[in-house]
Amino acid sequence: MNILVTGGAGYIGSHAARRLEAAGHEVWIYDNLSQGHRSACRQGRLIEGDLHDGELLESTLKDKQIDAVMHFAAFALVGESVTDPAKYYQNNVVAALSLLEAMRRADVRRFVFSSTTATYGAPETIPITEQEVQRPINPYGFTKLVVEQALADYAAAYGFGYAALRYFNAAGAATTGDIGEDHDPESHLIPIVLQVALGQRDQITIFGDDYPTPDGTCIRDYIHVDDLGDAHVLALQKIELGAGLQMNLGTGRGTSVREIIDACRQVTGHKIPETIGRRRPGDPPELVADSSLAQKTLDWAPRYTEIQPIVETAWRWHHLHPRGYE
Numbered sequence: 039m040n041i042l043v044t045g046g047a048g049y050i051g052s053h054a055a056r057r058l059e060a061a062g063h064e065v066w067i068y069d070n071l072s073q074g075h076r077s078a079c080r081q082g083r084l085i086e087g088d089l090h091d092g093e094l095l096e097s098t099l100k101d102k103q104i105d106a107v108m109h110f111a112a113f114a115l116v117g118e119s120v121t122d123p124a125k126y127y128q129n130n131v132v133a134a135l136s137l138l139e140a141m142r143r144a145d146v147r148r149f150v151f152s153s154t155t156a157t158y159g160a161p162e163t164i165p166i167t168e169q170e171v172q173r174p175i176n177p178y179g180f181t182k183l184v185v186e187q188a189l190a191d192y193a194a195a196y197g198f199g200y201a202a203l204r205y206f207n208a209a210g211a212a213t214t215g216d217i218g219e220d221h222d223p224e225s226h227l228i229p230i231v232l233q234v235a236l237g238q239r240d241q242i243t244i245f246g247d248d249y250p251t252p253d254g255t256c257i258r259d260y261i262h263v264d265d266l267g268d269a270h271v272l273a274l275q276k277i278e279l280g281a282g283l284q285m286n287l288g289t290g291r292g293t294s295v296r297e298i299i300d301a302c303r304q305v306t307g308h309k310i311p312e313t314i315g316r317r318r319p320g321d322p323p324e325l326v327a328d329s330s331l332a333q334k335t336l337d338w339a340p341r342y343t344e345i346q347p348i349v350e351t352a353w354r355w356h357h358l359h360p361r362g363y364e
C-alpha cells in the first residue's frame with residue numbers, strides 16, 4: 039500500500055515508518071517538523087507540511103495515490119495540555135479533523151490512529167481492558183477521545199475504516215541505533231534517567247514514593263516502540279471499511295519508576311543518583327494494559343517482554359547520539 043504517515047519525523051512515527059517499509063509498503067511522511075526531525079526520515083520521503091493546510095493534504099493524498107493514513111502527529115504532554123489546552127485542541131482535534139476532511143475529498147478512507155491510555159483517565163481495574171469506561175482526566179486525553187469518537191462517526195456515516203491503537207508507555211529505540219527518542223524539552227522517564235548516566239543531568243527526581251504500590255513509586259507498562267510499529271503494520275491489514283477497531287497496546291507487565299532506574303543502572307554501569315520529589319499532578323499510581331484483544335485480533339505479541347532489553351536499545355541510541363538528532 040501507499041501510506042501517508044503524519045508525524046513520521048517524530049519518535050513513534052519514525053519507527054512505525056521503518057516497520058511499514060520493512061513490510062513492503064511505500065511510505066510518505068507528512069510532518070511540519072515542529073517536533074519531528076528531518077534526519078529521522080528516509081531521504082526523499084518527507085513532505086514538509088502542516089495538517090491545517092487542507093489543500094496540501096488533499097493534493098498529497100491524490101498525487102501519491104495514498105491508500106491509508108497513519109496519524110501520529112499530535113502533542114502529547116499531559117501537564118502542558120492542562121496549562122495550554124488551546125494548543126492541544128487546535129493540534130490534536132482541529133488539525134486531525136482537517137486531515138479527515140482532506141481524506142474525504144481525496145476518497146482515502148483507511149486510518150490508523152495513535153490513541154492513548156490517557157483516554158481511560160484513572161481506571162480502577164488493572165490490567166486495563168477496552169471495556170474500561172473512557173473518562174479522561176486531562177485535556178490531552180480528551181483530545182484523543184474526541185478523535186476516536188469522530189472516527190466512529192466517520193466510519194458509520196462515510197464508510198471510513200479505522201484502528202484506534204491505545205498505547206501505553208512507548209520506550210526504547212530501533213536496534214539499528216540511528217533513530218530514537220529526542221524530545222525538547224524531554225519529560226519522559228527513561229531518556230531522562232539515561233541523560234543522568236550521560237552526565238547531562240546531576241540526578242533523577244522520582245515524582246513521589248508514597249503511592250499505593252509495592253515500592254511506593256508509579257507503575258507503568260513500557261512497550262518497545264518497534265513492537266508498537268509492528269502492531270500498526272498488522273492493524274492496517276485488519277481494517278474494514280465502515281467499521282472500527284479499538285485496541286490497547288502494552289506488554290501486560292508493570293514496571294515501577296524505581297525498577298526503571300535500577301534497569302538503567304545495570305545497563306549503563308553508572309550509579310545514577312536519585313532524589314525523591316513531590317508527586318507530579320495527574321499521575322495515576324498504576325497503568326498496565328490487558329492487550330489480549332490486540333494479541334488475538336492482530337495475531338501480534340510484543341517481542342520485548344522484559345524491561346532490560348528495552349532499556350538497552352534506548353541506551354544504544356542515547357549513547358551514540360548524546361545530543362539526539364542535533
Ligand code: UFG
Binds near residue numbers: 156206207
Ligand atoms: N517520572 C519521574 N521522574 C521524571 C519523569 C517521570 O518520576 O523525571 C515518573 C512519572 O511520574 C511517571 C513515570 O515516571 O510515574 C513515567 O512518566 P513519563 O512521563 O515517562 O510517562 P507518562 O506515564 O506520564 O506518560 C505516558 C505518555 C503520555 C501519555 C501518558 C498517559 O508519555 O503521552 O502516558 O498516562 F499521555
